[in-house]
Amino acid sequence: MNETTEPAPAPEEPPRVVEATPVTAPPPESAAAMPAVPEWRALPPAAATTAMFGGAFAGLLLGLAPALGGGIPLATRALHWGWWQTLLLAAAIWLVAGAFGTFVAYRLWRSSAWKLDEAGLRFRRGAWWRKEILVPRSRVQHLDIERGPIERHYLLATLIVHTAGTRHHAVRIAGLADADAVALRDALVPASALHDDVL
Amino acid sequence: MSSEAPERRLHPLSFLFLLGEHLKTLLLLLVLVILGRRHDNELYALVGIVGVALYSVAHYFTYRYRIEADAIVVRSGVFQRNLRHVPFARIQNVALHQNLLQRLFGVAEVVLESAGSGKPEAHMRVLRLDEAQELERQVRRGGARPVAAAATAPGEASPAAPAPSENVLLSLPTAEVLRLGLASNHGMLIVGGAFAALAQMGDNLIGRGFTAAGSWIGGHAGGLHLSYAWWAFAIVLLAVLALLGLRLLSTVWALLQFHGFVLSESEGRLSMQRGLFTRVRATVPRHRIQAWSLHEGLVQRWLGRRSLRVDSAVVESGHGEKHALKDLAPIATPARIDALVDGLLPRHAWPLRDWQPLHPQAWRRKFTIPALLLGVLTLVVMWRSGAQALWLLALLPLLALRGWWWARNAAWAMADGLVAFRGGWLSRYWRFAETRKLQALELRQSPFDRRLGMATLHFDTAGADGNEPALAIPYLPEETARRIYEELAAVLEK
Numbered sequence: 001m002n003e004t005t006e007p008a009p010a011p012e013e014p015p016r017v018v019e020a021t022p023v024t025a026p027p028p029e030s031a032a033a034m035p036a037v038p039e040w041r042a043l044p045p046a047a048a049t050t051a052m053f054g055g056a057f058a059g060l061l062l063g064l065a066p067a068l069g070g071g072i073p074l075a076t077r078a079l080h081w082g083w084w085q086t087l088l089l090a091a092a093i094w095l096v097a098g099a100f101g102t103f104v105a106y107r108l109w110r111s112s113a114w115k116l117d118e119a120g121l122r123f124r125r126g127a128w129w130r131k132e133i134l135v136p137r138s139r140v141q142h143l144d145i146e147r148g149p150i151e152r153h154y155l156l157a158t159l160i161v162h163t164a165g166t167r168h169h170a171v172r173i174a175g176l177a178d179a180d181a182v183a184l185r186d187a188l189v190p191a192s193a194l195h196d197d198v199l
Numbered sequence: 200m201s202s203e204a205p206e207r208r209l210h211p212l213s214f215l216f217l218l219g220e221h222l223k224t225l226l227l228l229l230v231l232v233i234l235g236r237r238h239d240n241e242l243y244a245l246v247g248i249v250g251v252a253l254y255s256v257a258h259y260f261t262y263r264y265r266i267e268a269d270a271i272v273v274r275s276g277v278f279q280r281n282l283r284h285v286p287f288a289r290i291q292n293v294a295l296h297q298n299l300l301q302r303l304f305g306v307a308e309v310v311l312e313s314a315g316s317g318k319p320e321a322h323m324r325v326l327r328l329d330e331a332q333e334l335e336r337q338v339r340r341g342g343a344r345p346v347a348a349a350a351t352a353p354g355e356a357s358p359a360a361p362a363p364s365e366n367v368l369l370s371l372p373t374a375e376v377l378r379l380g381l382a383s384n385h386g387m388l389i390v391g392g393a394f395a396a397l398a399q400m401g402d403n404l405i406g407r408g409f410t411a412a413g414s415w416i417g418g419h420a421g422g423l424h425l426s427y428a429w430w431a432f433a434i435v436l437l438a439v440l441a442l443l444g445l446r447l448l449s450t451v452w453a454l455l456q457f458h459g460f461v462l463s464e465s466e467g468r469l470s471m472q473r474g475l476f477t478r479v480r481a482t483v484p485r486h487r488i489q490a491w492s493l494h495e496g497l498v499q500r501w502l503g504r505r506s507l508r509v510d511s512a513v514v515e516s517g518h519g520e521k522h523a524l525k526d527l528a529p530i531a532t533p534a535r536i537d538a539l540v541d542g543l544l545p546r547h548a549w550p551l552r553d554w555q556p557l558h559p560q561a562w563r564r565k566f567t568i569p570a571l572l573l574g575v576l577t578l579v580v581m582w583r584s585g586a587q588a589l590w591l592l593a594l595l596p597l598l599a600l601r602g603w604w605w606a607r608n609a610a611w612a613m614a615d616g617l618v619a620f621r622g623g624w625l626s627r628y629w630r631f632a633e634t635r636k637l638q639a640l641e642l643r644q645s646p647f648d649r650r651l652g653m654a655t656l657h658f659d660t661a662g663a664d665g666n667e668p669a670l671a672i673p674y675l676p677e678e679t680a681r682r683i684y685e686e687l688a689a690v691l692e693k
Contacts (some may be wrong), residue, residue: 131644133640164512166660
């Protein structure tokens with residue numbers, strides 16, 4: 001809607017104080033205006049860490065089944081291995097699953113990006129199966145910000161954009177820099193007050 | 200006068216119906232207790248029933264409602280008191296529900312639903328029929344005119360008679376309802392449901408039934424010394440009989456559900472009523488329709504009929520009967536349905552003219568994966584039972600034909616504030632929505648999409664029905680998909 005009267009922050013290095021972003025009081029420049037971020041912005045590097053922790057955890061959890069239910073019977077019944085070889089095989093399968101989970105999480109982090117332009121909030125992710133979601137400003141019903149303990153430690157936040165839709169009734173963007181999440185929320189809020197009756 | 204409108208109560212017999220409702224849910228427990236054959240258990244059951252009965256009576260004495268100028272106010276609750284203020288403008292659906300018993304007593308259940316909430320705003324069990332209709336009329340008017348004559352002439356209105364200002368859009372004579380049953384697969388669902396219920400009962404009833412039937416047939420057939428031709432004939436005969444039986448079930452279902460179907464419009468609200476024994480009446484504001492779906496099954500096409508369903512923003516609560524108005528036209532001729540849709544759309548854009556084809560390679564997407572699956576199946580069967588399995592590959596041309604046919608029929612269109620997709624091969628469907636009703640857009644690309652330069656567009660609407668095909672345009676050329684995506688993005692933000 002407006003042609004960026006003040007220049008948007010550079011896409012590569014978001015200008016933000018990493019040491020002490022007070023969660024209660026967002027930095028004034030973000031509260032004043034986030035008119036548009038017309039470039040695709042990647043998630044901060046710290047988000048890769050949290051995402052990979054999560055991916056490793058999920059991979060290890062899901063890897064339990066093939067490690068115990070697949071590896072152990074394979075080693076003892078089919079291959080007639082000893083107990084320590086069996087244990088080694090199960091551990092190997094388990095670790096491979098964890099590594100795979102980490103890898104997938106890393107790829108997802110690297111492929112994730114967001115953009116706020118005149119059409120609304122765009123979020124894309126996925127390296128193999130790619131998707132790009134657009135939530136027009138006028139369709140935002142309300143917004144949530146979640147900060148888990150790990151995210152809090154890395155000064156990250158999850159933005160949840162609620163719409164009246166069915167599949168995308170809640171679009172989650174995890175691993176945003178805290179300041180960006182707050183700025184996005186503030187930029188998206190007023191629209192819902194203007195358009196009352198979109199149903 | 201409107202703010203100090205008199206408080207009203209439910210029908211004095213409402214406790215009976217509430218009790219019945221609760222007993223229905225307790226029925227299983229009762230059966231268990233009776234089968235348990237222990238006398239102290241019967242005592243507990245008695246305590247339970249008395250408790251529920253007391254609760255039902257208390258419910259009647261504590262449930263009051265008041266119709267104000269622009270809202271309905273409901274006071275309820277036995278222990279925890281509730282005061283609920285529901286503005287008429289927020290009510291999406293008013294459903295009237297009458298089962299046979301309720302019809303005998305001249306009462307009806309009323310359910311008021313708003314958008315998005317899983318639970319109804321108010322569920323009144325039960326009101327006198329004329330009061331229920333009065334309430335419905337009030338909601339339909341948005342409470343603009345307070346009704347002076349609420350108390351006059353009770354009991355003279357019959358459930359079937361629409362109000363004089365109503366404009367009937369579609370009514371189904373019995374012949375149409377029979378056609379509806381003939382074209383419906385609902386008999387299969389009923390049989391499936393019966394099987395599921397039997398399976399729940401335990402004791403392997405299904406297995407024993409099949410074994411008994413099998414040995415009965417086997418015994419008789421063995422005595423007859425049939426030749427191969429006779430065997431084939433018998434199998435075909437059995438299949439035809441089964442098909443006829445299923446269609447008969449479907450027809451009975453259609454008669455029960457859709458007898459006396461009338462869709463009408465009045466003051467911007469659509470209302471529908473139907474049902475042979477249990478009468479259902481539901482209304483929805485015309486502008487609350489979120490998305491449309493048209494279906495044309497194979498039998499329907501032979502009969503020259505289609506069906507029309509809509510999504511409204513009311514989210515169905517998972518349990519119990521469906522109140523929302525979904526079937527706008529369970530069966531009608533294509534011309535009739537097109538006229539109906541056209542009349543209901545604000546810009547009168549239906550039927551759309553310029554349908555665009557999908558990506559030229561779209562048929563491959565419908566062919567490749569089924570073909571690969573068939574290959575795997577063939578290998579497995581071959582491993583089990585030898586080279587005869589190669590006959591399965593004869594299905595490949597059929598799969599190719601299906602893909603080609605599907606791709607020839609599939610098309611999308613975007614014009615006059617509508618976005619639409621049509622698909623299917625033997626049975627076809629059209630799925631469309633007004634662009635201003637879209638809530639979010641999604642552009643998706645799988646690795647297969649990218650290899651062929653395709654993309655899939657998904658449109659999210661409120662209250663989308665999971666049983667309907669998704670509102671999406673698959674297998675578009677990538678740049679076309681991107682173009683539509685950006686065009687819609689611009690439209691939505693306006």
